[in-house]
Amino acid sequence: MSRFKNIKKTFGKRIKRLKLLAFHSQQFSFKSNPKKRIIICFNGVVPHGGLVDRLKGIISFYDIAKILDYEFFIQFDTPFRLAVFLEPNQVQWQMNRAAIKYHPLKTKILYLVNDFECHPLQIIKDSKADTFLVYANIDYSNTLYPEWTTQEKEAHWRKNFNMVFKKSALLNSKLKAVENEKYIAFHTRFTSLMGDFKDTTALVLDGKQQNVLLEQLQQKIKPILEDTHYKCYAFSDSIRFLETIKQRESVYLVEGNPFHMDNFGGDTPIQGHLKTLLDFFMLSESESIYFLKCGKMYHSSFSKYAAIVGNIPFKMITD
Template identity: 50%
Template sequence: MTFKKLMQFLSKKKKKQMLFFHYLKYFSLKQPKHKQIVICFDGLFTHGGWVDRLKGIVSFYQIAQELGYDFKILFDNPFNLSTLLAPNVVDWELKRSALTWHPTQTKCLYLVNNFKANPLQLIKTSKANTFYVYANIDYSKATFPKLDTQALEQKWRADFNALFKKSELLDKKLKVITSEPYIAFHSRFTTLMGDFVDTTSKVLSVTEKEQLSQKLLAIINRVKAESNINTYVFSDSINFINYIKQNTTVKVVEGNPFHMDNFTKSTHLEGHLKTVIDFFMIANSENVYFLNVKPMYNSSFSKYAAIIGNTDFQVLEA
C-alpha cells in the first residue's frame, strides 16, 4: 500500500468513527414510517462553498425522488439554511431533535469530494431505512445518464425551485439593490490576492496582482461597452472588488466575501448572506460572464447561478 493510499484509508476510517460516535447519541429503536434520505450540514465535516452544498442537496433530492424516499435537509451550520432559503413545495427542514439512529436500519454515507461514487445504487441496494448523507457533488449525470446537458440543467433548475424559495430576509435584501436589468461578471481568486483564507495558499506579488487586475478590467470594460447595460462584478476577493470600485463605474454589492466552510471560525450571518446575495444577483442577471485568466481558479458558483436563473453563461479567458 502506498503512503497516499494509506493516508486515504486512515482518513476514511477516522470519518467512519466520527460518524458512529456522533450518531450514537441519537440511538433509538423507533424508525420513520417511510424510508428517508437526510443530507446533513451540521459542522461535523467541511463541505466546500455555497454551491458545493447546493450540489449535494439537489443530487440527493433527485435520488430520493427516483427511489420514492422522503427527503430532508439538516442544515444548521454555519447558519440555519431556512433563514435564507425557505421550503417551497417540499417540506425538507429537519431539526436535530428529530434525528434517530438504529444500529442496523441507519446508514451514514460520507461522499464529500467523492466523484467516483454512484449514490443512487449505493442507497438502492442497501437494506437501511434512513440515510444520513454528507456530500457536495452534483451526481445528476450518474443518476440520469440518458439526459443531455440541457435536460440535466432544466431538471436541476426545476428541482431547486421545488425545494426552495427565497426567505423574506433574502428577498428584501435583493429587492433594495436594483430593479434594473444588468449583466454580471464573476471571478474566483481564492488566495491569489492575499485577502482570502481558503484551501489554496498561492499569493501573487504586488506587481502580479496589479497586472492581473488590469487584464480583468480590460475584459470587463470591453464587454460592458458592447452590451450598453448596467454591469455588476462579483468576486471572492475584497481587494479586487475595491480595485473595481476605485478604477471604474462598474457596480458591486457591498460587503466582504466570506467562505461558507468558515475557515476563520466566524459564525456571523452577514458574511454568509453576502455570498447568497451574490449568487442570486448573478442568477437574476441578463448574462453571466465568468472571468478565468491564468493563474485564476475555476468555479461553478456563477455557472449554477446561471442554471438557476436560466440565463446565458460564458467563460472569458482573455
C-alpha cells in the same frame, strides 16, 4: 495521484466517517421508521463545502429520494439555519438535530464529500437501511442521467431546485433593496491568490504578479462594458480585486465581505452569510453572466449554478 496521497486521502475519509458515527450514535434509538428516508446533513462535524457545493449535494439527493419514493429532509444549521434565506417550497424538508436518531442496524451514514466516482442511487437501492444520513457536495446528474444533454440536465436541476426551495421574505427584500434595474454580471475566483481570502488553497501571488493579473482582468472587462447598455455588477472572492475594478471601471458592487462558508467564525453575524446568498441570487437574476479566468486563477461553479437557477446565458472568458 501518488501512493502516499492516496493513503492520506483514504485515512482522512475513515477519520471523518468515525467522527460522524460518534456524533450520530449519541442519539441512539431502536425505533424504526415507517417509510424510508434520506436526510442530508450540514452540522459542522466535517467540512461541507461552500454554498453551491451544499446545493449540489441537496439537489442530487432530493432527486434520488424522488426516484426511490423516499422521504427527503435537510438538516442545515451550520453556519446558519438555511431556512432563514431559503424556505421549503413544495417539499417540507426541515429537520432539526434532535429529530435525527441513529439505529445501529437500520441507519446508514454516507460520507460522499468529493466522491466523484460512486453511484449514490445504486448504493442506497442496495442497502437494507431505512434511514440514510448523507454528507455530500457533488452534482450527480452525469451519473444519474448519462444519456441526457447538458441542457436537459440543467433544466432538470433547476426544476428540482425550485421544487425544494423558495427565497425567504428576508432574502427577497434584501435583493430588491440592492437593485431594481436590469444588469449584467461578471464573476472571478481567486481563492488565496490575492492573499485576502481563506480557502483550501494556499498559493499567494507576489505583489507584481497580482498587479499583472489585475491588469489582465481589466482588459477583459473593458469590452464587456463597452458592449452593453446595462449596469454591470462585479462578484468575486477577492476584496482587493473588487475594490480595484470599481476604482478603474464603471462597475457596481454588493456591500459586504466574501468568505468561504466552511471558514466562518463562531460569532459571524447573519449579515455575513447574507452576502453569499445575495451574490448568488444577484447573479441568477442578471441578464447574463461572464466568468473570467486568467493565469493561475481558479474555476468556480458558483456563477455557473446561479446561471442554471436563473436560466440565463453564461459565458466563460479565459486566456
